[in-house]
Amino acid sequence: MTASTPDEFRAQLLASGLLAATEEDGIYALSETFDHLVLAFDALVDRHGTALGATRWRFPPIQSRKGFERTGFLTSFPHLAGSVHVFTGGDREHAELLHRLDSGDDWSRQLSTAPSVLCSACCQPLYPMVSGRLPAEGLLVDLSGWCFRHEPSLDPRRMQAFRQHEVVYFGNPEGSRLHLERSLAYASDLLTSLGLAIEDVVTNDPFFGRIGSMLTESMLNAELKHELVAAVASESASTALFSANEHRDHFSSAFGIQQSDGTLADTACAGFGLERVVLALLDCHGLDPARWPASIRQMLGI
């Protein structure tokens, strides 16, 4: 292990030039080395999507506000969402905006709500696209893209902007469970073969507030979420590298997604946090990827 605390790990990542801090906690400039590792792992996971015969879609970091509003994200995670606001005024409002900016006032009061929000998970923009009836065999979709979570922190394991690579299943409850079992087995093998010691834990999403306490309990009871966690810059295995989520009919009821027989579909998503995996590898094998074990370098093609 390279670091024993997140603070120490952050100091090492910045001193080595792998990451550079910006004026906002949790937003980093990524060095060539760090970004190459993210892309190398992404390419590895991409081959799994190909092997599964998954359809590939890629989304930009923003999605339609209308679709987002129906995902239920604002009920469970209002504190993590990012809403986009834009200037739609004329010359007079522009002068007022610049006056506020110059005075150090909040110029964003001159803005209006845009019809877009930041993607909170790379699968969020997919559900509005898949309405209607599914093929009899269901549907697998491979996704990779940028996510935003508003949780400013000095802990490098908690970035505000990061990438996920997921495979989402649409079909029936059995197919859903099978997808998650297979995905967990694949991810567990992959992370282990990269030298990481991981644990499979039943857990819950970081739900917000009073409503969240109830959601947490019911989610834990139903074992709807598994995570593969590792000890990264810490003694405890507490950093989630992979997450497998059974949604039941949460998204299908919101977006009218039906099985081929017309009944509501089940959906499930399973995916990696790419920056998190890279951080785990750097903590485990050291900050210089050129000195990582040859077998791991070979697997990543670096």
Add this chain to the structure above:
Amino acid sequence: MTASTPDEFRAQLLASGLLAATEEDGIYALSETFDHLVLAFDALVDRHGTALGATRWRFPPIQSRKGFERTGFLTSFPHLAGSVHVFTGGDREHAELLHRLDSGDDWSRQLSTAPSVLCSACCQPLYPMVSGRLPAEGLLVDLSGWCFRHEPSLDPRRMQAFRQHEVVYFGNPEGSRLHLERSLAYASDLLTSLGLAIEDVVTNDPFFGRIGSMLTESMLNAELKHELVAAVASESASTALFSANEHRDHFSSAFGIQQSDGTLADTACAGFGLERVVLALLDCHGLDPARWPASIRQMLGI
């Protein structure tokens, strides 16, 4: 040419499955084929950055609000910027947010300004990082990343989220002009060898409002901006694929960037709009990249 109007081009791109529309104009789901073309062209341009010996940094799609406020973007392009807003309330405010959401009201009134904004150009987050004295030989930085511009449109050539690949120079006025000349020559050769008919035009940024009219005139007079434009889904060569921009001391004065002798530095950036280049190639060579000329497929490694 595949299409004679942007409307026709959009219809073809959607019908072929290269892009999928979302609920918001100008935000698309990108097919595997489309995204692979973007990444293939990005990789080609990346090799140029390596040949130049440029330092590579990669930024996420958001940047610090503090840094952004000093770029001057809000003076020139308030209408294109994207501000991020987040929920920081408690249970009571959450209940009110959900009530507004359910009633179809504007729930964003419950949000506060986040310390981040969307990146408007992939070089914007770089300038706050490069304060202080430059090395004697100046500095070249290679960047590639997602940008946001609030300009909802059905024209596929005008996306709200798209990627840029740029090389930014920091140094003296001569170095700045040399960087732009070389970059224009490289980009012109590259686009031509990909079969595109391009023109080098002196132009101006899409400045906003009354202040903008004055800026436009002075920019055109000083020939601070060149674009390489092509005819994409149109008779006229009006789609910018590459842009070369002389900033003089605009960014260096805002961020305290000095030459090695302590005088204010000049900066200049030159880069491609990646989705735009792919659209130009699709319009020029047809919607099925498997049928593109072998030489072009080979250049792109597809």
